[in-house]
Amino acid sequence: MSRRAVRFFVTGRVQGVGFRAFLIRQANALGLVGWARNRLDGSVEALAAGPEEKVAALIAAARRGPLLARVESLREAEADLAELGDAAGFTVGETV
Known part of the structure; x- marks a missing residue:
């Protein structure tokens, strides 16, 4: 199984609707x-x-978003696995 790291940005009504x-x-x-x-x-x-296919599944879910969201665009770019260090699980990051 091939591993992949991706950074993506989602615009639209994606804050205040439980998107994260x-x-x-x-x-x-x-x-x-x-x-x-x-x-x-x-x-x-x-x-x-x-795994590449699981990252693709997350991106597909992000394109739909939760019920109250309205996704206008999703832009993705390959990322470096080293950016995650020894991260375990998927968490909320600090607003930037």
């Missing part, structure tokens, strides 16, 4: 490591790593 909690539940169910955080510009940023 949704991502964390999805990522932990998939066994991924990383974090999700709000950004001051109103978007949500996430960094996720794990």
Whole structure:
């Protein structure tokens, strides 16, 4: 199984609707490591790593979002696995 790390940014109505909690539940169910955080510009940023197909499943879920969200765009970029260090699980990151 190939491992992949990806950073993605989601815009739209993604704050105040449980988007980070949704991502964390999805990522932990998939066994991924990383974090999700709000950004001051109103978007949500996430960094996720794990088996390639499970990372793809998280991105697909993020494109849908939770019930009250309205995703306008999702931009992704490859990330370095080293950015996560010895992270375990998927958590909330500090707003930037």
